[in-house]
Amino acid sequence: MINTIADIDDIEFEQRDPGNVLYESIKKRGLAIAVKVNRKEDGTFQCIDGHKRLTACMMLKDEYPKFRRIPVMLMNDYSKAGSSFWGNTQNHH
Numbered sequence: 001m002i003n004t005i006a007d008i009d010d011i012e013f014e015q016r017d018p019g020n021v022l023y024e025s026i027k028k029r030g031l032a033i034a035v036k037v038n039r040k041e042d043g044t045f046q047c048i049d050g051h052k053r054l055t056a057c058m059m060l061k062d063e064y065p066k067f068r069r070i071p072v073m074l075m076n077d078y079s080k081a082g083s084s085f086w087g088n089t090q091n092h093h
Contacts, residue, residue, distance in 0.1 A: 002074040003034055006045055008057055008067065011037060013047035018056040026056045027064070034071040048075060 018026070035050030047054055054070075061067040 002077045004072060004074060005069050006037065006072045008054065008061060008070055010043075011035070011045045011047055011054060011072070012040075013051050013054045015055045015058070016051045018052040018059075022052055023056045023059065026053065026067075027060055030066065031057060031070050034073040036075050037072045038076040039074055045072065045074075 031053060033050075033053070035053055036048045037045040037050075038048055040046055057067040057070055
């Protein structure tokens, strides 16, 4: 898993009503929890968790440009996996 920033227009997701409480929270505080996505072969993303948060950001992006690029967690990127990822360059098995 990798945490990064993605352009919201590059994320495929189902729009779902975020409700007033979530919408107002994101508007006031920003997106506190990264949306979980998988990177597709074409370089875009598929949302696997966070459809309501993404919908709120889509609703806010024209008025507040900070919502055009949002934090995401790449669930299918294991490029940093391995012993060095855990701060240990030697395998002690």
